[in-house]
Amino acid sequence: MPITVSELAGLLGLCFQGTGSRELRRISSWEAADDHSLVFYDRVGKGPIRDDQLRAGCVIAPRDLVPPGATAIHSHAPKLDFARAAAFLAPAPRGTGWRHTSAVVSSAAEIDADVDLGPCCVVGAGAVIGRGSILHAGVVVGEGCSIGADCILHPRVILYPGTTLGDRVVLHAGAVIGGDGFGYVFDGQAQVKFPQAGSVVIEDDVEIGCNTTVDRGSLGVTRICAGAKIDNLVQIAHNVQVGRSVVIAAQTGISGSTVIEDYAVIGGQVGFGDHARVERGAVIGSKAGVLPGKIVRGGETYWGVPVRPLSEYKRLNALFGRLPEMKSDIDSLKKAVEEIRAGKLP
Template structure:
């Protein structure tokens, strides 16, 4: 993220401190030429240090200015002290590089059903289809190639990126963002085994996505068999995530890429899930749980909250540490046994000669 961004205008360290609400330590008149990341600290630029360790790594670099925690006050660099450096950094980026503004209006190349209700200042780009009796709230943006099926409700100030499909009866709250290629409300994976083969179980429920949810590219959120699949307020979902029928994801949970959540799971509030987590059906995960990358939960498991889980099958971190330690000791013991067997063989050879 080394900056030669066209939108960046040189600012003083004092001006940046004003933007992020921080306190200057050093020369407030220092000119900041650009922003950069912590891996590429450039002269005349600014970045942030999340903690003491990160600060020490940057202290010897060519960086001109650092956004740091309040407890850091001594440096050869100009410092901007804030309570939460990463939050301040995000605020600075939003100020310098504001979100794209869309021009309201409906493209002549869009197809909008006559019964659809379109709010004020809505943007509907080319090759969008909006089905019968659907509603799009004020200020929302539907980008090119997206399909909004019949009886869909989209709240105010949502952004639906290109080539998203939202199936019939799905409901989105306000400030929802869905990135390119995602599919909301496709049939859940439900079949009944019969002597003649698999018979489809009708999926007649819906999907409800509450306010302030962001869903990454190429994700799928399936409709419920009955009732609703629900993504609660403030949830953030990475790319390539599959959420099956009748799942509930609690408020402010974060789900990383390539995670798969099977049917009828209940994921609590403020849960953090690493990449490639696998969750069997009817699993319940408690609030504030942290799930390590690649962890796997078998079906029908109740997982207490406020713990860290790793492994397959996933277990609390303390248990996994014991297991890894035991495995390491077992490997060392095996090496010892092999060495002893070799010595015994040598002794037997000597005794027999």
């Protein structure tokens, strides 16, 4: 929605320079910016903004990088404040009560009056959907599910029975929440399915990417805590606990009963064995492997297979690069030793 530069600066708690009455209508890249666009500029590897660079209506940037005649909001963290500004200029959509005629809703479901239901949505008995939520085409909400306020479920999201979502949860297309975990017991001849009778709880402000799956607990709860952000194509197994504001990148697989504590960051294609634990604030780089039962200590960055502190990984990686040279040296030494033994050398 339109907002003036001075109003936006006030909402962000920041100072501004230039034309405070200028109306901003959108966030934008630098290339697509116009007189009503907001852009940001950080100082990483960059010099001051030149007058001929700035086509946008306003820029969020450090004060010392802004030319005197520009309209700008001063910020020490431009990218963060730009993201905060986006919530005012491009707020998330909210349901208005629109229901497509093809939606199938149980008479035993409780749905707030301003919930949107797209084509071919299915809502089971005992489900509860809070105010302002939006269910796009083909969403299936199983029996006994609970969806909080202002949630957005994109096309083909599936909630198995008994799943709980907090407020402002966003599930992108194809996400499947609450399917059975992968648990079997071998009796010597066949795999016997272990009960998958638990549930999934996804707390407030969680966002989950396309085609990600979160399995229900086997006998307990799989929990994604408030503010966690999970990328596309992530597999989260039964009884996993994901802490507050954890970030997990694409194609990561997390085995059962693993715990990832608050504020950890997990890169893409990381593999976790079962019952691993990642302590608070740890960072694990892409394609790392975390062995079953491994404890990854907090406050450090880790890499590699098996996962190890980054400093150790770099040291070993440097040695791996020297292996051909080291092999050649060893072969020469072996040859010299053989010649000495054969009496060919003095």
